[in-house]
Amino acid sequence: MARFDVTDAEWALIEPHLPVAATGPLPRRVRDQFNGILWRFRTGSGWRDVPERYGPWSTLYSRFNGWAKAGVFQGLMDALIAEAASRGQVGLELVSVDSTIVRAHQESAGLAVAGETLDALEQALTEEKGAALEQQPPVLRVMRHRPYPARTAGTVRTRRRTTIAPPRGDAAGPGPRLPGSADPEAG
Structure with missing residues (x-):
């Protein structure tokens, strides 16, 4: 053995x-x-x-x-x-969790709270701190996310396309001539 x-x-x-x-x-x-x-x-x-x-x-x-x-x-x-x-x-001494291997899901970065729950949180925060929500420091304020505007059935989001125009001559005259090309004014 x-x-x-x-x-x-x-x-x-x-x-x-x-x-x-x-x-x-x-x-x-x-x-x-x-x-x-x-x-x-x-x-x-x-x-x-x-x-x-x-x-x-x-x-x-x-x-x-x-x-x-x-x-x-x-x-x-x-x-x-x-x-x-x-x-x-x-x-419980057998249980070991190492924080270096605990990963949070990507959706844990933001908190989505229903309107009623958010109102209750704001009320509790106001009562606890003794000041109106607007008077509290920004760290303690609960921020409301603005929902995206609702789309109607007929609206379609389009993306503006940008194109690169070919170079043109400036106001002073035509662009540079290539060697060996004919002069258009020498006609």
């Missing part, structure tokens, strides 16, 4: 939750394969770098891929958490 392989006690908890085919031969070395999958993710290496004591890397990858698609790992986590909870070993 290698340094970070699962212990006999851990394997006794894990083994019942790993699937075994109803027919056909029992998979040999399932514990080694499970340890190989854990080794790969613990070290962050590629599948081809898994030590040979866990079996061929392609077998490990196939086993992991099949288990992941079948939801075996999620079921295993749920079962282990339930087992720990039944023993009274689950606490």
Whole structure:
């Protein structure tokens, strides 16, 4: 057994939750394969770098891929958490949320509030600060967004097209002549 392989006690908890085919031969070395999958993710290496004591890397990858698609790992986590909870070993110290990975949706940038709710917020703000909304500093004021004007059935928004006109001669005379071109006034 290698340094970070699962212990006999851990394997006794894990083994019942790993699937075994109803027919056909029992998979040999399932514990080694499970340890190989854990080794790969613990070290962050590629599948081809898994030590040979866990079996061929392609077998490990196939086993992991099949288990992941079948939801075996999620079921295993749920079962282990339930087992720990039944023993009274689950606490909030196990929960960890790193703010560097929490992302806000693009729609969270603006707040859309219904008119009644906005009026209630303005009233509460006025009562709390003791001043009318217009007299409060801009940071505390609730800004109302102006809705876009409603379009009638016959109006169509068009975009003004701009074109670049070809260069023309200025008021002083025609533009520059190219060498070898005929002089129009020499006629």
